[in-house]
Amino acid sequence: EAGVVQSPRYKIIEKKQPVAFWCNPISGHNTLYWYRQNLGQGPELLIRYENEEAVDDSQLPKDRFSAERLKGVDSTLKIQPAELGDSAVYLCASSPTLEISTGELFFGEGSRLTVL
Amino acid sequence: GQQVMQIPQYQHVQEGEDFTTYCNSSTTLSNIQWYKQRPGGHPVFLIQLVKSGEVKKQKRLTFQFGEAKKNSSLHITATQTTDVGTYFCAGNAGGTSYGKLTFGQGTILTVHP
Numbered sequence: 717e718a719g720v721v722q723s724p725r726y727k728i729i730e731k732k733q734p735v736a737f738w739c740n741p742i743s744g745h746n747t748l749y750w751y752r753q754n755l756g757q758g759p760e761l762l763i764r765y766e767n768e769e770a771v772d773d774s775q776l777p778k779d780r781f782s783a784e785r786l787k788g789v790d791s792t793l794k795i796q797p798a799e800l801g802d803s804a805v806y807l808c809a810s811s812p813t814l815e816i817s818t819g820e821l822f823f824g825e826g827s828r829l830t831v832l
Numbered sequence: 833g834q835q836v837m838q839i840p841q842y843q844h845v846q847e848g849e850d851f852t853t854y855c856n857s858s859t860t861l862s863n864i865q866w867y868k869q870r871p872g873g874h875p876v877f878l879i880q881l882v883k884s885g886e887v888k889k890q891k892r893l894t895f896q897f898g899e900a901k902k903n904s905s906l907h908i909t910a911t912q913t914t915d916v917g918t919y920f921c922a923g924n925a926g927g928t929s930y931g932k933l934t935f936g937q938g939t940i941l942t943v944h945p
Binding site for chain 2: 819825
């Protein structure tokens with residue numbers, strides 16, 4: 717079974733440029749998460765989706781970050797414009813519907829962003 | 833908001849020595865999960881603890897959930913070089929925050945052969 721797929725794996729941009737990350741969760745997983753992981757830190761939740769609904773986006777910096785999950789499957793996370801402090805690994809994770817879930821998150825390989 | 837703290841931040845051991853990392857939450861948890869992240873990799877789920885005082889074992893790994901459901905520990909017996917990586921705990925506060933995992937900053941384990 718395919719795992720969570722993310723692209724691109726690496727992205728280098730100059731500050732003020734836009735960037736987008738794409739995530740394809742495990743088939744059948746209704747819950748999708750975007751996390752940001754800074755070097756030497758644990759993942760920090762940016763946004764959580766249940767199907768196509770964003771149920772928790774309280775930690776998403778909405779002035780420059782946006783996300784969507786059309787049709788409740790794939791998701792994109794966009795940053796516009798990027799700032800130096802946005803350099804991090806952006807992790808996508810998915811899990812089955814919470815009501816029947818063990819709670820385990822399946823993470824993708826991540827997208828490493830470097831802002832120059 | 834909820835905070836999850838882990839200690840130590842780093843641990844260097846000789847192969848064969850034991851290792852323990854501790855996790856403390858500022859709030860009572862519904863459950864706690866543990867993940868391992870190899871260098872350059874992504875977090876991989878190890879286990880979930882739900883019950884107060886719960887103890888679970890996976891081969892050389894022993895996981896405990898505190899009686900008050902605010903702390904947890906991971907103990908590795910006789911470490912091996914394959915145990916190298918960062919170990920994260922992640923707490924689920926439950927209630928209206930169910931599904932929102934808050935990760936600790938992790939403990940980086942280095943094992944010297």
